[in-house]
Amino acid sequence: MKYRTDIDGLRALAVVAVILFHLGFLPNGYLGVDVFFVISGYLITSIVYGRSEKGKFSIIDFYERRIRRIIPLLLVVSTVAFLLGLVYMLPDDLENLCQSVVASNVSANNILMYLTSADYWAVKNDYKPLMHTWSLGIEEQFYLLYPFLFYAMGGPRLKYVKHVLIALTALSLGAFLLQDSVAATFYFIQYRFFELAIGGLGAILFSKVVIERHEQGRMVLYGLLGLITLILFLPIIPTNELRVLLTTMITVGILIIGKQYFESDRLYAGLMANPAVAFIGNISFSLYMWHQLLFAFARYAFLEEITPGWAIVLTGLTFVLSIITYYGVENPFRDRNVMSTRTVLLFTGGLFLLSTSAAFYVYTIGGIVKDYPELALYRDQLPEQRNFFSGSDNIHISYNENVWDLDRDFSETDKIKTLVVGNSFGRDAANLLLESSVSDRIEVRYAEWKELREREEMKSRLLAADRIILAAQTYIDQDYLASLEEAHGITIDRSKVWMLGTKDFGFSNGIHYNRIQDDTDFQNYRTAMKGDVLTINEELREEWGDRYIDLIELLANEEGRVLVFTPDGKFISQDTVHLTRSGARYLAERLQDRFDRIFRG
Known part of the structure; x- marks a missing residue:
């Protein structure tokens, strides 16, 4: 599969929208996550379907690649959040952060957010350093199930995989449209599956289709780029459901049509693959992982309001950390010539056990890691009963x-x-x-x-x-x-x-x-x-x-x-x-x- 430089431009657009949303400057910027979902479905399916056609698809290889791509950076960020929480947070907030560390590490922060912060747009979520890992929970749950579809439909049955995927997409979309709970449709995989799957269908149905390049095709492509930009940056669509549907369909349209133009059309390449945009797209995963952690701790410990000046400073710091982890974590762990599978598993397994067990322990003591005289909470007065998902007997309530x-x-x-x-x-x-x-x-x-x-x-x-x-x-x-x-x-x-x-x-x-x-x-x-x-x-x-x-x-x-x-x-x-x-x-x-x-x- 030839590297799609224009997809870096889509990633850049999506991550910038999400960053501006979490700074409080772009109400619809959260839709950047929906763009990421479609891109993920498109790219993963392109790889898996192509390997399946050649009889070379391996579930073990698939999961190794996903671990290398996602888990090291996720564990580094959740560990840093935990350590900062020990320094800056009050015990109740630290207890909640520890829940998020454990949930993020086991790919379930979307479920935790549904249970504890059902309203994604609530102000209190601005103070949660790992709030944004809900989307990784969705993607990782998708990856947990998706490869088995291709494994089961391997060989001569592969020609039917698109029909199964269409049926599953229709079920998910129907559930999304019929579900009354906004929180459920936002956080649960069954209501998000269609976004990733539509990207996957775009990859399968158009894998061998060559769309003739002509002026009308360029105009459609430019029109789709303009529309996605308007939807992300301007409040022109009245409901969240319609925003999600339009974002999903426009994104897959760009992916399908852009495949024909990303090398040949100078204007499209100039917009979507120029060096600055390409660089932002390349480091978009690190940008996504660091930005909310920095913004949340800034709000929690230092800033009553993120002004435009502070937004520039925090965004700059986000870029610095992202560049460091892109070259120091993402790239080495992805490259099998640099990092062996054994080293990857030892690192991720060790850091997972260390951060998860430490966070879980702090959670069980209610986040009371020292004396907090401002709350009349003292270490030597800890209750004997540990906090295991307790309700009314939680020490803070x-x-x-x-x-x-x-x-x-x-x-x-x-x-x-x-x-x-x-x-x-x-x-x-x-x-x-x-x-x-x-x-x-x-x-x-x-x-x-x-x-x-x-x-x-x-x-x-x-x-x-x-x-x-x-x-x-x-x-x-x-x-x-x-x-x-x-x-x-x-x-x-x-x-x-x-x-x-x-x-x-x-x-x-x-x-x-x-x-x-x-x-x-x-x-x-x-x-x-x-x-x-x-x-x-x-x-x-x-x-x-x-x-x-x-x-x-x-x-x-x-x-x-x-x-x-x-x-x-x-x-x-x-x-x-x-x-x-x-x-x-x-x-x-x-x-x-x-x-x-x-x-x-």
Whole structure:
């Protein structure tokens, strides 16, 4: 198979789009990954199909080539991410990074991202150094299955492989179009298979077809290049599904038609194979692997915002690291004359075991690799129980989750019966009450929003409660009370109901952790809040009037920037939305007078 210099240009276009997307400058740049998928399917199928035709296809050889191409750099990058995480990250974030290291190393970060960060476009993903390896998970799962199709269809059966591939492509495309879950279609191989397979079909169906070169063909090729550029760089397509489909079809069109022109057409070669573009295309895998790691740690530890100036600096550093690993890792490991198979397997196997086991161990201790006084977490206080994919007993959420023990009926008591209703923000509200000066005269019980309406036994709690405290992250109006009354056939006394307000502590605690010094003025150290928190807070205040307990008012200054630490230097929130014990105690103290009035005998 003759080397396609124009494919380097496609790779360059794709990786530049992805980099600009992760810098926050190109909303559709994520589609560069779809371009990569089609290219991968086209090239892999061209090689595998060609070898199968000659009766020379070997699964062992296929996997050796894939290992040499992908695994060494992946392990180097995931190991560097792990080491940087040990230095710069708070334990909860380090624990999450360790999950990603293990998942990336075993080609499953797409599955982990689906389970933990279903919204790919969520701001929190900007702070995840290995978030982008989800796409490698897709490709490696494809490679795990794909060669067996050609192995099973070898010899005289090879002529039917295109029919099987067409059927599988149709199934995958149908599943993609019919699946309602955006997260599922984004992260799972069954919904992405068609992109790689369409590239493969382009290679098979046009492997021996020679398209006559003429002016109309050139115009079509230039038109496809213009279209793919517009789709990647301008928000002209309304839905993600249509963007993906158009990107896939246009990319395979360029690959098919470009095959006839990449050597003969000077303009096409000038655009797609000039030295600068070709070099970017050659190092595109290293660029892809390093860029998100650098951007994420920059955001996490140093920069509140990646400005155009910092974008240039970080992109330059990405290029430097990529050049180093292209010549120092990618090329040597790919070349069998430089690196023997035994050496490749020893290196990749050793680094895999070392990085995976180290990351898994740090995960099991909740990322607490040293003392973190800002979170009141200390090594000598580690729980005996290790963290093995735990839920509510995870050390970082256990304070909030312990409130589930209060999901029970009131007892016979003279204390003021207080029902807290909400979600995790409701559990924060319960902790506020339990840490307050009124805790000795109230009996706190807890109920989830949905369950309070649907569970029959909740009726007795509503009737027995002397006080009802609602708490939520988003806007909740008084119609919710009417829905409870309708569900249970009761009337709720509005005079015993209060709404505890929303709260937010910015985008990441990491930058604050890495900035604080011995002389930090914690009583005035503040950060900006996310999104529309102030708008929601104002809407809640207007809805609930004097029955609104405004937390933002206690935390924010006139510019809308909120406190991050208690006066003694403890984080108010461990994840920027939920309260630490120190944060609950601090806010409870500031709410003392309000609580005294609410829970007056």
